[in-house]
Amino acid sequence: MLKKKKATIEEQxxxxxxxxxxxxxxxxxxxxxxxxxxxxxxxxLAFRLEVTQPAVSQHLKVLKDAGLVQGEKRGYxxxxxxxxxxxxKAQGLISQALQLSEGKPGENGTEKLKSxxx
Numbered sequence: 641m642l643k644k645k646k647a648t649i650e651e652q653x654x655x656x657x658x659x660x661x662x663x664x665x666x667x668x669x670x671x672x673x674x675x676x677x678x679x680x681x682x683x684x685l686a687f688r689l690e691v692t693q694p695a696v697s698q699h700l701k702v703l704k705d706a707g708l709v710q711g712e713k714r715g716y717x718x719x720x721x722x723x724x725x726x727x728x729k730a731q732g733l734i735s736q737a738l739q740l741s742e743g744k745p746g747e748n749g750t751e752k753l754k755s756x757x758x
Contacts, residue, residue, distance in 0.1 A: 652737040655730055658706050663691060664699045671709060671722045679712060679719035 659665050666689055674680060682700070686693045700720060703709040707726045711718040 648733070648736065652733050655706070655733055656737070658702060658708070661699070661702075663689065663695065664702060667696065667699050668703060668708060668722065671720055672727065674721055679714075679721040681714075681717040681719050683717070685720070 659668070667685060670685065670688060671680065680688075682693050682696050685700075686696045689696065700709060700711070704711065708723060708730060709720050710723050711720050713719075
């Protein structure tokens with residue numbers, strides 16, 4: 641069980657790292673607002689976020705590698721949308737991470753985490 645908890649914590653840390661970038665977080669939020677078939681291409685995302693197209697492409701790569709975003713080729717352009725199942729899983733991981741403070745009376749989340757990792 642401890643190995644599973646460590647794996648979950650590693651997964652949570654990786655997710656927080658991905659979401660720590662403000663532009664990436666805005667990008668994910670913008671894509672989450674879209675409903676299929678209304679996915680957005682890099683040009684539209686760059687315009688809406690007021691950043692360069694290469695910056696959007698780099699952020700999309702990180703989000704795609706994490707499995708949060710998917711691209712679909714439509715004509716000459718790739719349109720992007722959020723993978724809902726992955727977003728739901730990410731929300732669950734974040735909720736779990738925020739529950740670290742639930743422990744014995746007088747034990748804070750950091751102490752509980754340290755004791756679980758020993």
